[in-house]
Amino acid sequence: MEKEKRNIVAFAVEHNVIAFSGEMQPELGKLDSKENFYTEIPGVPIAKDGIRRKPHHTLSLCEVVKLVEGVSRYGIGRWSEIKRVSFASSPFRTSVDLKDKWRNLLRASFAQGPPDQMKNDTIRYVNDAIKEKTEVSIFRKESAGEDGKGTAY
DNA sequence: ATTAGGG
DNA sequence: CCCTAAT
Numbered sequence: 001m002e003k004e005k006r007n008i009v010a011f012a013v014e015h016n017v018i019a020f021s022g023e024m025q026p027e028l029g030k031l032d033s034k035e036n037f038y039t040e041i042p043g044v045p046i047a048k049d050g051i052r053r054k055p056h057h058t059l060s061l062c063e064v065v066k067l068v069e070g071v072s073r074y075g076i077g078r079w080s081e082i083k084r085v086s087f088a089s090s091p092f093r094t095s096v097d098l099k100d101k102w103r104n105l106l107r108a109s110f111a112q113g114p115p116d117q118m119k120n121d122t123i124r125y126v127n128d129a130i131k132e133k134t135e136v137s138i139f140r141k142e143s144a145g146e147d148g149k150g151t152a153y
Numbered sequence: 154a155t156t157a158g159g160g
Numbered sequence: 161c162c163c164t165a166a167t
Contacts, residue, residue: 054161080155099156100161 057092059101064122067098067105068129076102 059067070082079095079102087093105126108119 056161077156095155097161099158103158 054092059093061118061122061125063087063090063093064101064105064125067101068126070098071102072129 066086067082070086071078074081074085079098082098083093083095087098105122108123108126
């Protein structure tokens with residue numbers, strides 16, 4: 001499949017670029033030598049090689065829902081597919097972002113302690129989704145047993 | 154080109 | 161988020 005570009009939807013003015021992600025606010029920034037979009041917002045970390053990192057954007061509950069539903073339909077690990085069908089209009093959300101988010105959701109669901117409300121809602125939603133779908137398609141693609149159910153997460 | 158997992 | 165070994 002074609003490699004994902006984080007700045008596909010962008011409008012360049014001189015050296016400045018306004019990037020649109022579809023579901024997020026437009027961002028003003030520039031492109032580095034590799035044409036990677038970056039902002040100049042103070043506080044945004046800069047990697048060792050001097051290249052700024054993509055600005056962090058927490059997934060909205062709405063996006064988390066899409067992710068969970070995507071996983072329940074295509075299975076864990078099928079991030080490229082989930083990105084293509086559920087995040088087609090979100091240039092900044094890469095398949096790797098989805099993979100990382102899923103990992104964080106799992107960690108959060110296993111963690112204890114009283115997180116903030118937003119976090120609780122997300123965790124609850126994910127746990128319910130997993131509990132509801134785990135018998136059907138939440139399993140590792142490689143570890144599927146003869147029963148076809150595989151190892152549930 | 155993708156995925157999985159550590160950084 | 162990034163980096164990258166292994167597919």
